[in-house]
Amino acid sequence: MRHAILLCLAFATPASAQGTCNISASAKAGQFVRVPIHEAPSATSDVLEIAPPYRDEASGAIYGARFVVTEVRAGWAYVTGVTDWSGTVQGPDGWIGAVNIVVQPQTTRGFAVASAASKVVWEGQDWPKAEALVECKDDWGKILILGSGGASVNAWVRGFCNDQSAPCDGVTGD
8 A cells, every 4th residue: 555655646746847947938929920829748739729929009010929938848838827918818828839939038148057156158248049948947948049150059048038029127147
């Protein structure tokens, strides 16, 4: 009986408990871009909703829905608090393909691991352009940064902004 209880506890612990995070992000946007929110981290899973885009009437620019990434798994990100640009909740929590996510780190340094005390693997005067969100832990995200000459580097950064139109006040990385 004792072994059965331990076995049940081991299987009751969700795999997502490892590597959970809290990263501000937004959906890709464009005139013909539709970003589906899936029930599971799979392109064949049910689509719960389409992340709502927003068109700025003054500029005509189109921006993607805002949300918080709480987990990254095998090219997918679990998102919560999907809102439009007015701040109104517009979508359910669910999975979005990582290729459809925009993360904007406001930092000038990237690290080997999720710690500012670790080795610096990327440094720049401008904020990095994140090509992909690869992994996450707490307020840190491991992003793919496309460097000069086509070289790229994976670096852990923090200080993510979910505003595609301007920098976020008070949000800074390292």
